[in-house]
Amino acid sequence: MNIKEVAKKAGVSVATVSRVLNHPESVAPDTKQRILDVIQELEYTPNWFARGLNFNKTDTIGLLIPNILNPSYMEIAKGVEDVSHQKGCNTLLCNGENAVEKERKYVDVLVKRRVDGIVLVSSLLESEDVENITKQGIPVVLIGENRGDVRGVPIVRIDCEGASYKAVRHLIDIGYKDIAIIFGSTPEKENRRKLDGYRQALAEEGITEWEEYLQEAPNTIEGGYIAGKRLIDLKHRPRAIFTSSDLLAFGAIDAMKDHGVKVPDEVAFVGFDNIRMSNLIEPKLTTVEKPMHKMGVVGARLLFDIIDTKGDEIINREILLQSKLKIRKSCGHRERIGEIF
Amino acid sequence: MKTEFMGLKLKNPVVVAAGPWNRDGRSIRQGLAAGAGAVITETIVSDALIDVRPRIAYNGLGAQNIRLYSDIQVEGWQREMDIAKSKDGVVIASVSAHTPSELAYLAMKMEKFGADAIELGISSPMGESLEVVASDAERVFQMTREVVRSVKIPVMVKLSQNATNISKVAKAVKSAGGAGVSAINTVRCILGVDVETAEPTLSTYGGYSGAPIRPLGLASVATIAQTVDDIQICGIGGIEDYKNALEYIMLGASAVQVGTSVMINGFDRILEIVGDLEKWAEKKGIKEVKHIRGMALKNLKSFEEIKIEPVVSRIDNPVCHAECVACVKACIYGAIQKEGDKIILDTEKCTGCGLCTFVCPDKKFKLDW
Numbered sequence: 001m002n003i004k005e006v007a008k009k010a011g012v013s014v015a016t017v018s019r020v021l022n023h024p025e026s027v028a029p030d031t032k033q034r035i036l037d038v039i040q041e042l043e044y045t046p047n048w049f050a051r052g053l054n055f056n057k058t059d060t061i062g063l064l065i066p067n068i069l070n071p072s073y074m075e076i077a078k079g080v081e082d083v084s085h086q087k088g089c090n091t092l093l094c095n096g097e098n099a100v101e102k103e104r105k106y107v108d109v110l111v112k113r114r115v116d117g118i119v120l121v122s123s124l125l126e127s128e129d130v131e132n133i134t135k136q137g138i139p140v141v142l143i144g145e146n147r148g149d150v151r152g153v154p155i156v157r158i159d160c161e162g163a164s165y166k167a168v169r170h171l172i173d174i175g176y177k178d179i180a181i182i183f184g185s186t187p188e189k190e191n192r193r194k195l196d197g198y199r200q201a202l203a204e205e206g207i208t209e210w211e212e213y214l215q216e217a218p219n220t221i222e223g224g225y226i227a228g229k230r231l232i233d234l235k236h237r238p239r240a241i242f243t244s245s246d247l248l249a250f251g252a253i254d255a256m257k258d259h260g261v262k263v264p265d266e267v268a269f270v271g272f273d274n275i276r277m278s279n280l281i282e283p284k285l286t287t288v289e290k291p292m293h294k295m296g297v298v299g300a301r302l303l304f305d306i307i308d309t310k311g312d313e314i315i316n317r318e319i320l321l322q323s324k325l326k327i328r329k330s331c332g333h334r335e336r337i338g339e340i341f
Numbered sequence: 342m343k344t345e346f347m348g349l350k351l352k353n354p355v356v357v358a359a360g361p362w363n364r365d366g367r368s369i370r371q372g373l374a375a376g377a378g379a380v381i382t383e384t385i386v387s388d389a390l391i392d393v394r395p396r397i398a399y400n401g402l403g404a405q406n407i408r409l410y411s412d413i414q415v416e417g418w419q420r421e422m423d424i425a426k427s428k429d430g431v432v433i434a435s436v437s438a439h440t441p442s443e444l445a446y447l448a449m450k451m452e453k454f455g456a457d458a459i460e461l462g463i464s465s466p467m468g469e470s471l472e473v474v475a476s477d478a479e480r481v482f483q484m485t486r487e488v489v490r491s492v493k494i495p496v497m498v499k500l501s502q503n504a505t506n507i508s509k510v511a512k513a514v515k516s517a518g519g520a521g522v523s524a525i526n527t528v529r530c531i532l533g534v535d536v537e538t539a540e541p542t543l544s545t546y547g548g549y550s551g552a553p554i555r556p557l558g559l560a561s562v563a564t565i566a567q568t569v570d571d572i573q574i575c576g577i578g579g580i581e582d583y584k585n586a587l588e589y590i591m592l593g594a595s596a597v598q599v600g601t602s603v604m605i606n607g608f609d610r611i612l613e614i615v616g617d618l619e620k621w622a623e624k625k626g627i628k629e630v631k632h633i634r635g636m637a638l639k640n641l642k643s644f645e646e647i648k649i650e651p652v653v654s655r656i657d658n659p660v661c662h663a664e665c666v667a668c669v670k671a672c673i674y675g676a677i678q679k680e681g682d683k684i685i686l687d688t689e690k691c692t693g694c695g696l697c698t699f700v701c702p703d704k705k706f707k708l709d710w
Contacts, residue, residue: 079388086416294388298443301415319446321387322439337471340545 001044010038060090061303062110062118064103066187068095070219070247071275072292073121076143079296080119087304089116098186098219100124100147111136117303119143119296122187127151139306143299145189154302154317156295160190163288163323164197164242167270170286170325171240172205174333176268179207180238182227182248184219191219194244194272213238217248224251231267232259240268240331246278246287253281253330264332274326283329291321342622344378344630346596347458347495347520347573349431351378354630355586355615358577358600359384359435359462359499361409362608366424372603373430375611378596380425383411384435384462385418385451387443397604398532398542403551403579404601405532407543408467410437415450422454435499437462439474441487452492458520459494461485464501466529466548475526476504478513485517495520497575500565502528502557508568521573523598524561528554551601555579559592566593566635581610583617590630591637652708653691654698659684663703671700 007014012035019027020035027035038044063080065073077093084091092115094106103125110118111133118133122144130150133140142155171179181198183191195214202209212234217223224243228251231238243249249271256263263269263283271278271287278285298319327338344354357363357372359381372380389412396407413421418434425432434451436459438444448459463484464475475481481498489496498514500507502525511522527548534541558578565574576589577598586597602610627633654676661684668677668684676690677697684705697706 083414083416086414291388297388297414298446301446317442317446319442320440321443 001042003044006035006038006042006044009042010035056114057116058114059088060092060113060115061300061307062092062094062106062113062115063121064094064096064106064110064118064123065121066096066098066123067219068093068097070245071277072245072273072290075275075292076121076296076299079293079298080143080300081296082293083297083300083304089304096123098124100126104129107133111138114138116307117141119299119303120146122190123147124186124188139303141299141303141306143295144187145193147188154299154306154319156299156302156319156321158290158295158321158323160193161197161200163290163325164194164244164272165201166197166325167272167288168198168201168242169204170327170333171242171268171270171331172201172207174331176240177205177207178213178236178239180210180213180215180231180241181243182215182217182224182231182241182252183244184223184248185216186219191244198242210236219245219247221247221251221254224248224253225255226251228252228255229259232256232261238267240270242270242272244272246271246273246275246285249285249287249330250277250281253285264330268332269330270325271330278326279328286328286331286333287326289324289326291323294321342618342627342630344595346379346575347497349379349457349495351431351596353378353615353618354590354594354596355611355618356381356433356575356596356598357603357608357611358598359460360600360604362600362603364411365413366421366427369421369425369432370428370430371608372611373425373428373432375608376615377430377611378615379431379433379457381433381435381460381598382418382421382425382451382456383409384437384465385411385413385415385447386437387415387447389414393544395543398547399551399605400532400542403530403532403549403553404604405530405543405547405549406467406527407545407547408465415447418451419454422451422456426455431457433458433460433497435460435462437465441484444484445487445491448488448496449491452494457494459488459492459496460523461488461496461498462526464499464503464526466501466503466527467546473501473503473529475499475501475510478506478509481510482513482517485514485519489518497521497523497573499526499577500524500561501526502554502561507561508564511565511569511572515569515572519572521575521595522565523575523577524565525554525558525578528557550579551605552579552581555585555588559588562589562594563592563638563641566638567641580614583614583621586614586618587621587633588637590634592641593635593638595630595634650710652693652710653688654686654693654695654706655688655709656684656686656705656707658705659686661703661705665702667700667702668697668706671696 007017081091096103117139124147126148127150140153215227217227249269271285274287274289278287344351357377357380363369364383369380398405434456436447496519527550530549532542562576574594575596576594580599581602589597676687678685
């Protein structure tokens with residue numbers, strides 16, 4: 001069944017049928033109804049790929065995330081999808097698995113499918129990779145920081161350095177000095193910034209930085225476990241640990257439990273992300289709240305701003321969202337008020 | 342009684358405040374149809390969240406609410422604004438966010454959807470840190486400036502009584518290019534505790550609104566009017582009738598917002614306030630708000646300026662049949678006694694504090710010398 005047969009049966013031109021499908025408001029009500037009846041009778045479904053060729057629009061966007069198993073990215077994905085769905089668009093989710101080659105391959109597929117735009121979440125792509133996409137007329141929006149410095153595309157991010165500084169500052173303020181950090185090897189740039197924030201807070205207080213207190217690990221629960229184990233085994237064990245993600249904190253706390261180390265009495269924890277589980281584990285995790293869903297929503301919004309206006313506006317906008325320290329029990333702080341506000 | 346507020350020509354100074362009673366295009370039209378000079382949308386945020394339940398409590402005097410933000414995403418507000426602006430009427434968009442760039446983006450969107458002005462709702466006492474955003478003049482400056490740079494329509498900032506120095510914040514708004522301020526937002530509160538169950542009325546801190554906060558709002562508006570030159574003020578807090586609206590205007594407001602009263606009484610209350618205000622203005626021959634704006638400010642004095650006259654309490658007729666001893670109880674100086682139906686006033690003991698003139702239900706006392 002194709003559009004020509006619908007046109008023939010309804011006694012109108014192919015162009016009129018097409019108008020009913022794409023701009024129904026421009027067709028006289030009687031004609032429109034007659035054509036819709038025929039469409040129903042013949043059970044005609046438009047060929048969306050062909051439609052994409054005609055309109056230079058496929059009503060599909062691509063979303064590339066670093067790791068599908070990390071809940072923080074799933075919340076971002078949900079935010080993107082919420083807006084995309086409301087815009088009548090489909091979202092193709094690509095799992096980059098923290099591998100730049102896999103990311104490049106996915107981008108290649110998305111470009112070939114002529115998606116209307118691409119959202120890159122804390123991507124490992126280099127600036128040339130991103131330029132290659134935009135050069136082909138496909139808009140890109142970044143959520144979180146890309147490895148390569150990319151100019152000329154909108155970005156939604158948080159201040160990782162400032163947020164980490166505040167988290168470590170909080171540990172210092174409530175009396176800890178021996179503070180270690182477990183930071184994920186990916187996403188690279190953001191975790192470097194978190195490390196900078198940690199260092200800044202220590203330096204400000206004149207606290208010496210110990211090499212063995214800087215633990216780099218894969219950004220997973222397992223990575224956290226191994227790094228946590230290494231810290232337990234140190235001769236001079238830290239009294240507090242800041243982790244660059246909640247997953248790392250979960251793993252490290254698990255290691256503490258396995259080795260009979262009490263949290264927060266012997267080792268206190270502050271995480272990063274505030275994924276749902278951080279409020280459910282015991283002790284409840286003190287963590288930096290990253291507005292993940294909002295990052296997704298705003299990122300998708302910026303992408304559709306470009307798609308809808310064909311790039312006339314908002315090319316180089318940066319939206320910085322606020323992160324916030326959620327003070328719960330794992331840091332050993334007893335004031336409840338920090339949990340409420 | 343017309344008014345000009347931030348360059349917007351309003352047919353009267355009564356504005357429906359931001360809140361869930363203005364949650365969509367249809368309800369905004371209701372406020373306008375009731376005669377409001379303008380309507381402010383429910384506060385729009387980047388990421389609409391599911392509302393907690395319950396979230397509003399009322400004790401007959403004032404109301405506590407927990408986070409009343411729009412549950413319609415920005416995309417949906419395009420449709421709602423089309424409805425809101427489908428006929429005449431001024432619609433102001435209330436937006437809230439935590440960083441300048443986020444706030445500016447929301448304001449731009451709402452300008453595009455047809456808003457006539459923007460109100461920055463950055464003074465909510467809920468779900469923020471202990472210190473509300475609007476208590477930090479520098480942060481308010483950064484936020485206002487970025488929004489002002491991003492839109493062409495006028496921008497006002499809703500201020501908070503939770504700030505230590507509200508006029509410093511109002512000055513920051515002005516120097517950032519803001520066209521006006523609205524004062525005051527709700528005040529952080531806990532409405533009460535059930536002593537049998539030890540349960541607070543609502544399960545978290547909230548914002549207090551309604552008549553009990555009106556004296557706070559009046560003081561804030563007067564302070565801003567007396568300290569910040571050429572800033573347009575929209576008075577808000579506990580307005581229940583036309584007299585309350587006039588109180589704010591006489592202390593320096595160009596327009597006023599009504600919120601809790603609409604929440605409790607419906608849009609009829611707008612109709613009432615607007616109607617009564619017109620009648621009052623007509624009787625007085627006043628056509629525009631600017632002719633009475635700030636009239637009461639000249640009567641606000643410093644302690645030094647208050648002339649100490651030897652006034653004491655007086656009564657014309659000491660006979661009082663009421664079974665009431667409010668005056669006796671309230672006289673902390675022991676100057677009032679009651680014997681049978683007779684009030685005995687000792688003017689030697691009276692220090693002229695004035696409290697008896699307020700507590701007597703029959704208004705028998707007056708100060709004189």
